[in-house]
Every structure is written in structure tokens, then in C-alpha cells.
Amino acid sequence: MRVYPSVKLYSFTVQVTKSVKLSNTVVKTYKFEIFTATIEKNIREGIFKPGHKLPSVRELKAQYKTSISTIQNGYEHLVILGLVESVPKSGYYVSNRPEVVKQAPKPRLRPVVRDAIFKHHLGLTTSLRAGRKLSEFNVAAPGDLLMPQKLLLRTMQQVIREQGAGLLHYYPSNGGATLKASIVKRAAAHQSILHPDELVVTDGALQALYIALTAVCNAGDVVAVESPCVFSALEVIRVLQLKVIEIPVDPLTGFDVDFLKKACHNTPVKAVIITPNFHNPTGLSLTQEQQLALLSIAQQHHIAVIENDIYGDLHFHGPRPSTIRRFDDSGLVLTYASYAKTLAPGIRLGWLSAGKFMQRAEQVKFALGSTVSPLYQETVNKLLAGSSYDRHVRAFRMQLARNAHFAIHLLSAHFPKKTAIITPAGGYNLWVKLPEHVDMTHFYAQCEKIGIRFTPGSTFSFSGTFDKHFRLVFADKFFPKKIEAIKLLGKRLR
Ligand SMILES: Cc1ncc(COP(=O)(O)O)c(C=O)c1O
Numbered sequence: 132m133r134v135y136p137s138v139k140l141y142s143f144t145v146q147v148t149k150s151v152k153l154s155n156t157v158v159k160t161y162k163f164e165i166f167t168a169t170i171e172k173n174i175r176e177g178i179f180k181p182g183h184k185l186p187s188v189r190e191l192k193a194q195y196k197t198s199i200s201t202i203q204n205g206y207e208h209l210v211i212l213g214l215v216e217s218v219p220k221s222g223y224y225v226s227n228r229p230e231v232v233k234q235a236p237k238p239r240l241r242p243v244v245r246d247a248i249f250k251h252h253l254g255l256t257t258s259l260r261a262g263r264k265l266s267e268f269n270v271a272a273p274g275d276l277l278m279p280q281k282l283l284l285r286t287m288q289q290v291i292r293e294q295g296a297g298l299l300h301y302y303p304s305n306g307g308a309t310l311k312a313s314i315v316k317r318a319a320a321h322q323s324i325l326h327p328d329e330l331v332v333t334d335g336a337l338q339a340l341y342i343a344l345t346a347v348c349n350a351g352d353v354v355a356v357e358s359p360c361v362f363s364a365l366e367v368i369r370v371l372q373l374k375v376i377e378i379p380v381d382p383l384t385g386f387d388v389d390f391l392k393k394a395c396h397n398t399p400v401k402a403v404i405i406t407p408n409f410h411n412p413t414g415l416s417l418t419q420e421q422q423l424a425l426l427s428i429a430q431q432h433h434i435a436v437i438e439n440d441i442y443g444d445l446h447f448h449g450p451r452p453s454t455i456r457r458f459d460d461s462g463l464v465l466t467y468a469s470y471a472k473t474l475a476p477g478i479r480l481g482w483l484s485a486g487k488f489m490q491r492a493e494q495v496k497f498a499l500g501s502t503v504s505p506l507y508q509e510t511v512n513k514l515l516a517g518s519s520y521d522r523h524v525r526a527f528r529m530q531l532a533r534n535a536h537f538a539i540h541l542l543s544a545h546f547p548k549k550t551a552i553i554t555p556a557g558g559y560n561l562w563v564k565l566p567e568h569v570d571m572t573h574f575y576a577q578c579e580k581i582g583i584r585f586t587p588g589s590t591f592s593f594s595g596t597f598d599k600h601f602r603l604v605f606a607d608k609f610f611p612k613k614i615e616a617i618k619l620l621g622k623r624l625r
Pocket residue numbers: 271334335336337338361363411439441468469470471472476480481
């Protein structure tokens with residue numbers, strides 16, 4: 132048995148023992164092992180590759196304060212093992228002999244244990260890109276042709292030219308003052324009164340949700356969510372080890388406020404996560420009556436209302452809808468959103484208005500990385516300050532309204548009878564329920580064959596409901612290839 136003293140090659144603080152006692156066995160060690168053990172380990176684990184020049188005898192002598200003969204004996208030992216070769220007048224090198232390389236055991240890698248559900252759901256909700264060309268309807272983000280790519284890249288370049296090295300500093304942890312002022316002003320235009328002192332600029336909406344939940348809850352607390360609920364929000368809940376009550380969202384009547392009321396009577400609910408406008412995936416919104424009823428339950432039981440207004444700007448008709456926040460004077464409502472759905476998901480910029488939970492929220496935000504990239508902050512700032520954002524959003528939501536109409540007609544004409552679709556009034560998600568008789572294994576096998584990707588309904592709940600549903604995202608142009616793919620899928624289902 133070999134026992135390697137735990138030394139580092141370049142460590143000066145090593146003690147060498149002549150013998151090591153292991154249980155009742157005494158194992159002899161050699162003085163030269165002070166350096167050979169490390170070299171041997173590095174060679175066997177492939178860290179020192181064949182041909183790698185090893186430290187000279189003089190260097191090692193100085194480093195380990197030992198005699199030349201000890202170092203030479205050590206190298207001799209490594210040569211005999213076949214690990215090292217001596218090149219006259221040059222020094223010692225890692226051996227090139229293939230049998231030595233072959234023998235080298237693989238570096239000891241720790242197995243990474245991955246959560247299978249997370250990995251699976253992540254795959255279903257993100258783009259393959261590098262893979263084969265698919266008709267992707269599963270990623271909730273503007274498609275390349277509807278994303279204002281030129282506007283964003285041009286604005287970023289302008290910002291870099293104008294602000295230069297100023298962008299390389301830390302910005303205030305809660306976000307720049309002008310950006311916060313813009314966000315407050317825009318919210319006020321739809322009667323949602325925010326205050327800059329209660330605002331945290333975040334790295335997207337999901338981070339805002341993480342901060343909000345961390346500010347309000349502790350592990351083990353119960354939160355109420357819409358059912359169906361987007362996978363990313365469920366994942367934040369899971370990571371924070373919260374318990375969940377799923378509140379049904381009915382295709383006809385929307386969020387079931389009565390169900391929430393009963394749940395709050397029986398269970399100490401800490402927070403409700405709600406989407407007042409164009410819920411993902413159903414596209415439904417809360418009526419004003421539902422918003423007021425929900426707020427009244429929250430105030431009665433002292434429950435935080437965490438509202439996600441990420442799709443609020445993407446209304447198809449009428450004025451921009453408001454939020455639950457406009458009715459609240461208790462500070463229990465936390466509102467958040469981002470520009471991932473209206474501009475591009477790569478612009479990592481969102482915000483959270485944290486109400487009475489602000490103090491804790493800003494601490495959590497700081498702990499998550501102090502400040503959001505100044506480049507993103509200034510880019511969005513510039514777009515909001517001028518008319519560019521509004522012009523883009525106006526054109527985008529008109530296109531989305533056309534897309535929604537087109538997608539519903541396409542499915543109605545080609546999918547099996549009794550396929551149920553909720554007509555959204557904004558956003559870009561279509562929630563589709565297939566008839567009971569459709570075999571979902573067959574359905575997804577056909578999707579795979581034809582090259583279509585939808586988001587399976589099962590990802591929208593912890594309880595495995597919605598397996599007959601899928602979400603179709605219509606945030607891209609409907610090219611003939613995509614249209615034909617859907618028609619073919621419908622044909623195979625009928
Ligand atoms: C409802 C909802 N909230 C949050 C997010 C994530 O937004 P962000 O990219 O800004 O973190 C998404 C994206 O899928 C979403 O649909």
C-alpha cells in the first residue's frame with residue numbers, strides 16, 4: 132500500500148514523516164515523496180500532460196530545503212515507474228510512453244446530481260437553436276422577426292458612445308434614479324401609483340419574484356398560485372422551499388377568488404402570486420371585481436399580493452389595463468414586471484415595487500449581486516424616455532392580435548373537433564385543451580416527427596394536471612413552413 136503525504140508541490144510548510152501509522156500497520160515512506168507524490172498524482176490524473184517539463188533539481192532543492200541527492204533519488208524513482216523521462220542536459224519531462232498515458236486513471240470527478248424534473252421542464256420551455264430547425268411554439272419570448280433587434284442594438288451602441296466608461300461602474304443597488312422615475316411615470320399613466328423609494332431594478336421578472344418571495348416568506352410557508360402557473364415561477368417556489376396551494380383559473384370565469392377565500396380560512400397563506408393582465412398560459416385577466424375581492428381577502432388575513440404585470444403592455448384592444456396596486460393603500464401589494472416579453476429576453480431588466488416589504492427586498496437584491504448591468508439600465512432608460520418603446524410596442528401588439536386570430540383559426544380548422552382554446556385579449560400565449568380521446572403520447576410523438584414544439588400542459592402545475600393541455604406561443608411570424616406543420620399535425624390527430 133502506498134501512502135502519500137498530503138503535500139503540495141510548491142508548499143513550504145510541509146513536514147515529512149518517515150513512517151505513518153495506519154491502524155496497527157506502520158507504512159514506510161521515503162523522504163523524496165515530499166515532492167514525488169504530488170508529481171505522480173498530477174501525472175496519473177492527466178493534469179501534467181506527456182512532454183510537460185518538470186521543475187529542475189535545483190528548484191526543488193531550494194523549495195523543499197533538502198539535498199540534491201534526495202531530489203535525484205525521487206526523480207530516479209519516477210523514471211523507474213515509467214512516469215518521467217530524463218533528457219540529458221535538459222531536465223526531467225513527463226513520459227510520452229503510451230502505456231503510461233493509458234494507465235493514467237481519469238481525474239476523480241464528482242458526479243453532478245441533477246434534478247430530472249427541472250432539467251426536463253427547462254428543455255421543454257427553452258429554444259433548441261443549435262439543433263435541427265423546428266417550428267418552435269414553446270418559448271415565451273418575441274421571435275427574431277418581431278423582436279426590435281435593430282432598435283435595441285442601435286440604442287446600445289448610442290449608450291456606449293454617450294456614456295463610455297461611466298457604464299463600467301457600480302450603479303445604485305436599487306437601480307438608477309432616472310430609470311426608476313421613468314418606470315414610476317409610466318405606471319402612473321395607468322393609475323398604478325408606485326414610489327421610487329419602493330422600487331428595485333432587477334435582473335428580469337423572475338429575479339423580482341425571487342426577491343418578493345424571499346422578502347415575504349420563509350422556507351415552509353404556504354403561497355397561493357394560479358393553476359395553471361408558468362414553470363419558472365413554480366421553480367422559484369420550489370427553490371425557496373415554499374408550500375403551494377393551487378387556485379384554479381377557470382377558462383370562463385378566470386381566477387377563482389372564492390377558492391382562495393376558503394383556502395385562506397383554513398390555511399395560513401403568506402402570499403398570493405397573481406397575474407392581473409393576460410396570464411401565462413391562459414391569456415385571461417382579472418376583472419376589477421375579482422381584483423377588489425382578492426385584495427380584500429389579502430387585507431383581512433394580512434397576505435402579500437405579488438402581482439406579475441409582465442404582459443400588461445401587450446393588450447390587443449382599448450387602453451392599457453391597470454394593476455391591483457392601484458387599489459392598495461396597505462403596502463401589501465408587490466408589483467413586478469420586466470422588458471423580456473416586450474423587447475427581448477436578453478435585455479435582463481425588470482423591476483419590483485416592494486411596498487411595505489421594501490427594506491428586506493433591497494437587502495435581498497443587494498445580496499443577489501448589487502446592481503443590474505448599467506448598459507441594460509441606460510438602454511431601456513433611453514427607449515422609455517423617447518417614443519421608441521411605445522412605437523415598437525404599438526406595432527408589436529397589433530401584430531400579436533393578428534397572430535392570435537390566425538392561430539385560433541388555424542387550430543379550429545385543422546385540429547380535432549372539441550379542441551378547446553381560450554381566446555386571449557393580450558400577451559402571446561394560447562392555452563389549448565385537446566379532446567379526452569387524444570392519446571398524448573401519440574400527440575407528442577407526432578410533434579417530434581413533424582418538428583413542432585409546444586409547451587406541455589403538465590409543466591404548468593405541481594399536481595400533474597393539464598396533461599391534455601399545451602401552450603402555443605404566437606410571438607413570431609407564421610411562416611408557411613409553420614402553418615403547414617400545424618396542418619399536418621392536425622391531420623394526423625383526426
Ligand atoms: C409569467 C412570466 N413571468 C416571468 C417570466 C420570466 O421573465 P424574465 O425573463 O424577465 O425573468 C416569464 C417568462 O417566461 C413569464 O412568462
